[in-house]
Amino acid sequence: MNTLLTQNDTQRRDRMLTLGAAVIGLGLLFAFDSMFDRFTMQIFKLCAINVILALSLNLINGFTGLFSLGHAGFMAVGAYTCAILSMSPEQKEANFVLQPIMPVLLNVQMPFLPSLLIGGLLAGFIGWVLGVVTLRLRDDYLAIATLGFSEIIRVVLTNAQTITNGSLGLKGLPRFTTMWWAWGSAIVITLFLVLLIKSTYGRAFKSIRDNEIAAEAMGIDVLNMKVLSFTISSALAGIAGGLLAHYLTTIDPKQFIFLKTFDILLIVVLGGIGSITGSIVSAIVVTVLMEALRFLDGPLNLGFMVTNGIPGLRMVFFSALLMIVVIFRQQGLMGTAEFSWNSLARIGLLPKRGQKSGKGVE
Amino acid sequence: MLSIKNLSVHYGGIHALHGISLDVPAGQIVTLIGANGAGKSTTLNSIMGLVKADGGSVSWNGQEILGAKTKTIVESGIVLVPEGRRVFPNLSIDENLTLGAYARHNKAEIEADREHVFSLFPRLKERHKQKAGTLSGGEQQMLAVGRALMSKPKVLMMDEPSLGLAPLIVGMIFDIIRKINEEGVTVLLVEQNAKAALEVANTGYVMETGSISFSGSGKELLADDRVRKAYLGEM
Numbered sequence A: 001m002n003t004l005l006t007q008n009d010t011q012r013r014d015r016m017l018t019l020g021a022a023v024i025g026l027g028l029l030f031a032f033d034s035m036f037d038r039f040t041m042q043i044f045k046l047c048a049i050n051v052i053l054a055l056s057l058n059l060i061n062g063f064t065g066l067f068s069l070g071h072a073g074f075m076a077v078g079a080y081t082c083a084i085l086s087m088s089p090e091q092k093e094a095n096f097v098l099q100p101i102m103p104v105l106l107n108v109q110m111p112f113l114p115s116l117l118i119g120g121l122l123a124g125f126i127g128w129v130l131g132v133v134t135l136r137l138r139d140d141y142l143a144i145a146t147l148g149f150s151e152i153i154r155v156v157l158t159n160a161q162t163i164t165n166g167s168l169g170l171k172g173l174p175r176f177t178t179m180w181w182a183w184g185s186a187i188v189i190t191l192f193l194v195l196l197i198k199s200t201y202g203r204a205f206k207s208i209r210d211n212e213i214a215a216e217a218m219g220i221d222v223l224n225m226k227v228l229s230f231t232i233s234s235a236l237a238g239i240a241g242g243l244l245a246h247y248l249t250t251i252d253p254k255q256f257i258f259l260k261t262f263d264i265l266l267i268v269v270l271g272g273i274g275s276i277t278g279s280i281v282s283a284i285v286v287t288v289l290m291e292a293l294r295f296l297d298g299p300l301n302l303g304f305m306v307t308n309g310i311p312g313l314r315m316v317f318f319s320a321l322l323m324i325v326v327i328f329r330q331q332g333l334m335g336t337a338e339f340s341w342n343s344l345a346r347i348g349l350l351p352k353r354g355q356k357s358g359k360g361v362e
Numbered sequence B: 001m002l003s004i005k006n007l008s009v010h011y012g013g014i015h016a017l018h019g020i021s022l023d024v025p026a027g028q029i030v031t032l033i034g035a036n037g038a039g040k041s042t043t044l045n046s047i048m049g050l051v052k053a054d055g056g057s058v059s060w061n062g063q064e065i066l067g068a069k070t071k072t073i074v075e076s077g078i079v080l081v082p083e084g085r086r087v088f089p090n091l092s093i094d095e096n097l098t099l100g101a102y103a104r105h106n107k108a109e110i111e112a113d114r115e116h117v118f119s120l121f122p123r124l125k126e127r128h129k130q131k132a133g134t135l136s137g138g139e140q141q142m143l144a145v146g147r148a149l150m151s152k153p154k155v156l157m158m159d160e161p162s163l164g165l166a167p168l169i170v171g172m173i174f175d176i177i178r179k180i181n182e183e184g185v186t187v188l189l190v191e192q193n194a195k196a197a198l199e200v201a202n203t204g205y206v207m208e209t210g211s212i213s214f215s216g217s218g219k220e221l222l223a224d225d226r227v228r229k230a231y232l233g234e235m
């Protein structure tokens, strides 16, 4: 009886805490909206987009144990689809100066939400096709195929002049990605992934990662589950791409070189391969650091000497950080662990569960 | 009854099973013994649908199951404990057991079976939230058996459960096999530890390079000169 009561108490406490945190979070967003300058706001938005990118890459690489290197490509698909569907005919005409846009595309104009979702669906569909074709083969083919795919997408975007405006890119996209859109999407997608990972599907993904043969012997349809995970991951990358397009308001094929995928991979590895909490924290920290350390690329006064700007020094910092993590803490910040209110209680920041009614169950 | 006839398997150019036949009557413990590479794992894996057979039949209570999906085979009541303690190391014991019931849906029955597994293996209950990778070798093998039991099998197939375990633990595993069988589960046991296997088995089959060479009751085979020489290390 006692233990039951304690468990209910804990559950109620956790629910109150979660509700409280949600209210505070929304309040902060609201406050940020009026408190900070535009530059700071932009970085907060970018944090949200990177949270989505890191989570979606972690789903396939961390939770399912497959190695995908195609995120930049799926982002590009989402970004271009969303931009073309949502721009007005006038904006399109102003952009397509070398060759006019295809007539069918000229007059479509949709609100942001359907454009974003269609971009995600198209990226997901391409992921599904790629998955069905390559996941039958050995696992390492996925890394090769996705890397190739993401480069092919870039070449297609550069050359499909009447659809994408080629290397000129698209400029003057509506600034749809507000703080609310960015963080709203990030929160919805986080909740979706938390539920997915806790579901039968999520458990199947993790079992495939841990031991494919045993998973198969339990009756899990390994191929279908891999394809499903990869499709979802690709679709979410597409949505993040759409958000990014309307955050930057300018897109061109060069933004989606495969190095973009490595930026996201860096976030996932630093945060912990297989931890949602880790990806979120890491996405925010890395995004802020990327901005905060921008001075590294400029002229530096080291006291005893002055350098006149080493572009790329910032990336050297992150690469060094990555190496340190790989050597000293391979599991990243969180490993596969997740945040829970109980973990706060364990380190003494919250009253321990079961204190009121004596000892707990364990 | 599980009845295998003329089962034949190729891996590319390698002919791993040359049309083997064996019967596993309901309620019995049947063991398949043989040297490394004889084709024992291939037999179990092809019954389970994990390896594609190229001929023969596997009939389960009169139904042909060769070529069926693994999930369908698990649902029909046959399950495999794969070779080499393949637990899910980063998942908790609870999650490992839940995955054993992947093909089932009745929550109440699943929870009852979880309690039953815990009663067979109290060590697992004590550590139910711990990651499976942190268990000892013997505990992992028990978890692998418990996970298989979560599918509520009528036939439990085990691929070398004693491999690499200390003698004391091997004894415990064989006690558990006997106990599971007494609860009404038919057992098809693949072993290199021929002595222990033949002692618990009603029937034994001896396999050599992809064919069954001979068979008999457990007692007969224990007394058989060929078995004693080749598999029990006696003169």
Ligand SMILES: Nc1ncnc2c1ncn2[C@@H]1O[C@H](COP(=O)(O)OP(=O)(O)O)[C@@H](O)[C@H]1O
Pocket (backbone or CB within 6 Å): B011, B014, B016, B034, B035, B036, B037, B038, B039, B040, B041, B042, B043
């Ligand atoms: N996946 C595979 N690919 C190719 N050959 C295999 C494969 N699995 C097993 N074999 C071969 O098939 C034969 C039987 O192997 P196996 O069934 O594992 O034997 P056992 O379990 O009796 O040790 C061996 O010659 C082995 O090398």
Ligand SMILES: [Mg+2]
Pocket (backbone or CB within 6 Å): B037, B040, B041, B042, B083, B159, B160
């Ligand atoms: Mg074997």
